[in-house]
Amino acid sequence: MPLPVLAQHLARNRLAAYCEQRYPPELRESVRLDLRFEDDAVVLYESRPSPQHAGQWIHLDIARFRYNLGSGTWLLDAPSFGGHSAWRQYSHRPERELRRLLALLDEDAEGVFWS
Structure with a gap:
């Protein structure tokens, strides 16, 4: 189920501001942080230029913020490398x-997002 409009608006504002401040402007040609909406969640992902294909960017999911409509709360998820x-x-x-x-x-604290 997609995020309610208000939750989507608040998430877009808060997370877009976070993306903007995470890396200084002078690095944005080599690394970017952005977000995408997926049903009841927002995924934060990092992009870097592809070393093999000029003009293309590769993307790495960093974190997912999952919304619970019933409680109006969020949970933070980490990538699961190698799991089901x-x-x-x-x-x-x-x-x-x-x-x-x-x-x-x-x-x-567990070194799963930025290491």
Whole structure:
């Protein structure tokens, strides 16, 4: 089920601002952070120029913010490299505010997002 319009708007604003501040403008020709919406979630992904194909970019999923319509809360998921699913739940507590999950993402206590 797609995100409700208000949740989508708030997520777009909060996460787009995060993407803008994550890397300084002078690096954006070599690395970018962006987001895409997938049903009830927003995926944050990093893009870099392809070393094999000039003009093309390769994408790496960094984190997924999953929305629960019933509770109006978010969970943070990390990529699951080699598992049965592409994602694994990272946050253990649902949060109403994305900024709390962004703090977990920046902290990266398990080294699964930025290492």
